[in-house]
Amino acid sequence: MTRPLYLHIGLQKTGTSYLQGLFLGSVDALREAGLDVYPTQRRAAYWLMLDVRDRFRPHDPAQAREVLRDLPGNLDAAQGRAALVSEESFSPAEDAQIQRLLAACSDREVHVVVTARDLGRQIPSVWQQGLQSGRAMTFPDYLARLHKTQGTPAPIWWQKDLPAVLEKWTRHVPAERIHVVTVPPPGADKGLLLERFCSVLGIDAGLLDQSSVGRANRGLRLEQAEVLRRVNAGIPDDLKRRDVYGDVGKRGFSVKVLGGAEGRPILLPESERAWCEELSRRYVEHVRAGGYHVVGDVEDLLPRDSAFAPDEQEVTEEQVAQVAVDALTTMVSRQLVTHRRRKDRAAAEAAERAARGWRGRLRRMLRV
Incomplete structure (x- = not known):
């Protein structure tokens, strides 16, 4: 029987850092339970994505190009009944890039796992994540660009257009082997997302070392996001190279200095409610009709009232x-x-x- 490979492709800001931290911190226990996690380091998984999506830059280390090359051999050598590869930036891959990745998956039966979150929470979270990558666009300008490019393959939609992602990957993997794991709504049990994800893999969530997560991928509050945005606006573009800015601007200043501070959550303006709800209903209908394996409640993809601000949230x-x-x-x-x-x-x-x-x-x- 062909052993399965679970390819977790995102989407961005759907609990991916939390899940990856747990799985990478429990590699040995999972191996004993029959699940091999590869690569065993987050940076190597990122390098794998860079290679698949042709995104290498001259400053990337030479060993980064070894991860995809070694993937077939590592999967062949793995002893477990199944394997997991997780990197949230796989989801925007183009057809030829998806084929390249699947070709490197040895003779495994590939299953695609998509974690999906309601747009009411995902959109603000992706915007502030962009700030943590060096961008300086205001939230209103970001929303305006979303409206302007909706329905196009613009990069701003890559991690939010769930139907487009699912349709693209279904061209390469049967719908019944695409698992849509919904992120629970606000107020749900903290471990519910993990339980849903583990049920796809066929493992006990209790095997995972909760202490391995450490600091979560802490999002910014509204006031801290504005400060970071202004700082980014003053930094020359040539200093925003990912290997430089990632260490100093993101993991240093944003996460360790600004992250976790008190402030207001970043919410969608009330004026965006009708648009967000209508678009979300379309997503729900697509998932229901697509023949995918849904884990959780598909209506978790509908935004709650708490996602919207009664005012413009000025800082x-x-x-x-x-x-x-x-x-x-x-x-x-x-x-x-x-x-x-x-x-x-x-x-x-x-x-x-x-x-x-x-x-x-x-x-x-x-x-x-």
């Missing part, structure tokens, strides 16, 4: 100034802690050298 200059001061205080405090530790370490080393000198002189005196 005042005073709020921007306060967030900026808080961020600078955090950054300077961390630098001071580092500097103090360096100073203390240097002082301790100097004292130890002095003590060794005195001990040496004392020994010489005693020998005389």
Whole structure:
């Protein structure tokens, strides 16, 4: 019997970082249970996606090109009954790129897993994720561009047009082997998404090490997003290269400094409700009629009232100034802690050298 390969392709901002953190943190336990996770590092999975989608840049490391090349051999050597590959940026792949990936999946029976979230929460989340990648577009401008490009293959829709993604992948994988896992609505049990995802893989969610997640992929609040947007607007484009900005701008400033701070959630304006609800109903109808394996309630894809703001959610200059001061205080405090530790370490080393000198002189005196 051909062993299955579960290819988790996204969508973006549908709990993918949470799921990947759990699975990558539980590789050994899952292997014992018969599920091989490949690659075993998030960066390698990202490199695999870059190779599949022809997105390498000159600054990408040479070993990044080895992941796709080694995929067939690693799948052949795996001993488990099934395997999992997870990378949320696979979903926008073009037909030729999908074929390239599937050709590298050895003789596995490929199953495609799509995690899907209601647009009311996904749209603001994807916008602020773009800020964490160096973009500087305002939320109103972002929404205007969504309206202008709706129904086109514009990149802004790649991770939101669920029917288009499903139709494209169905050209390569039968609909009955495409699993749509819906993200539970607000207020649902925290572990429900994981249980739904694990049910597709046929494993017990209890096997996963919850402590392996660490810090979640923390989204920005409205005020922090505005500060990051303004900072990005002032950074030259040549410094937004992903291997540079990702370490400093995203994982450094956005996640470690701005992430998790108090503030208002980023919500869709009430004026977008009718459009968002109508589009979401179309998504639900497409999933119901498509013959896909749906895990969860397809109506989880309909936005809740809590997704919409009663006003335009303006951020005042005073709020921007306060967030900026808080961020600078955090950054300077961390630098001071580092500097103090360096100073203390240097002082301790100097004292130890002095003590060794005195001990040496004392020994010489005693020998005389």
